Amino acid sequence: MTLKKVLDKAKKYLVTVIMLAALAAAISLFIMAMTFDGTAVALRGISVFSVWSIIYLLLIMQYVYLLNIKQNDRTTIFVEYTILFIASVLCIVCLKLFNIYTIPFTLAALLTVTLLNKRIAIINNLILAGIVIVSYLSNPIYAQSASEIVIIIVRMCGGLLVVFAIKSEYNRIQIIGISSLIGAGVAVFSMLAALLNYRAFIDLIIIWAWVIASEAAGILIVLCLSPILEWVFRLNTNFRLFEYISFDQPLLKEMNARAPGTFNHSLSVSYLAERCAYAIGENVNLAKAAAYYHDVGKMQNPEYFVENQMDGYNPHDDLIFEASVNMITRHTEIGYQMLLSRGFPKEIANVAREHHGDSPLNYFYIKAQNITEGDLDSGDYRYNGPRPSSKISAIIMIVDAVEAATRAMGAHTKEKIIQIIESIINDKLKYKQFDECDITLKNLAEIKSVLATALEGQYHTRIMYPEKKES
Ligand SMILES: [Fe+2]
Ligand SMILES: [Fe+2]
Structure with missing residues (x-):
């Protein structure tokens, strides 16, 4: 030392x-x-x-x-x-x-x-x-x-x-x-x-x-x-947080019934967020509760979010890009209002509002650029903010993006997982998403390493059991 x-x-x-x-x-x-x-x-x-x-x-x-x-x-x-x-x-x-x-x-x-x-x-x-x-x-x-x-x-x-x-x-x-x-x-x-x-x-x-x-x-x-x-x-005592992370919570039951894909995604985010919060000394139960409810706003129109499109039908195919962006970005504000109106702690509601910050929706922006002549205002293809104001919000922002990206990717090699985590964090830094919270570069390095270990364990190749030969 x-x-x-x-x-x-x-x-x-x-x-x-x-x-x-x-x-x-x-x-x-x-x-x-x-x-x-x-x-x-x-x-x-x-x-x-x-x-x-x-x-x-x-x-x-x-x-x-x-x-x-x-x-x-x-x-x-x-x-x-x-x-x-x-x-x-x-x-x-x-x-x-x-x-x-x-x-x-x-x-x-x-x-x-x-x-x-x-x-x-x-x-x-x-x-x-x-x-x-x-x-x-x-x-x-x-x-x-x-x-x-x-x-x-x-x-x-x-x-x-x-x-x-x-x-x-x-x-x-x-x-x-x-x-x-x-x-x-x-x-x-x-x-x-x-x-x-x-x-x-x-x-x-x-x-x-x-x-x-x-x-x-x-x-x-x-x-x-x-x-x-x-x-x-x-x-936000642990006793109160325990109540919010109980599956008896009516809002969680409602989310499971109306948006099962979002519910499962939230559970995966909570597992990873919990580990990240522990690594950087933040309240583990608050991270878990915030993760459970971060996408609660998607309950209003669940079918517009890919994780809930079970039958393969994508309603965005029938919408213009601006309408799609509006439909997606507003889930943060809807979730925030929903949580406040149901008496949830402000810290949990803030995460629902801040977990995308004012990041761009590159998918629709690039699609729109490809069919538009001249310049396109990138401001119309962004979330409305605000940016994360706490370390817990920043954790959920990173974990949310990493969970979705690793779920969508085909091969889950260690190198590929690390590459995805790094590119997401670098992207968030590029768009100044952590400028309004006190998360440090040391915290980000710890989060990176925790996520790499956790996801590698989650997606490791399963051993195929040999089939029993019929006598
Ligand atoms: Fe979200
Ligand atoms: Fe999410």
């Missing part, structure tokens, strides 16, 4: 490292404040001030960090702060009404990781730890002790464990199971931490029960809150 790569990696994790160091410093300061008897009050004041400063610093830093990563991602920040607010209020109320063991600490981590992502969940968990420490320190009536500080740290680690343990493909039942297991572990460690204060056995059992109850309450609150927040902020 070169020095530049090491520096780049360090820069990438710099914010997280600074945040962790800052939190560690705050906790150390707090422990020190509790250790020195005479100066405890003054040091407590200093530590409360320090922890609050760090919380503000974390909030500002992540705001800047998030803005740098995703422009206009205000919803993410808003959802994150909403979760943080709810979790903080619940933790403070539990602390005031009951005790330190009852705070539903895992709530913030669990809610953030299911609604947003792991990175923000880690940050939220750390900020919540800071807020709990401040609340704990600010009130002198609490019997502050080493064991209770350790319990806050144990709870915080439990939250981090939840974030790392939950994977994007997990359903609600799996998430409940894993969180409950971690909660039970946290309860045992909290009980052990309480031993630092030489508690009676019955006290330890009560502490264990408090932690178990608070973890269970946290999971329950998450189960109730996550669908509400999903709906209010129209978030």
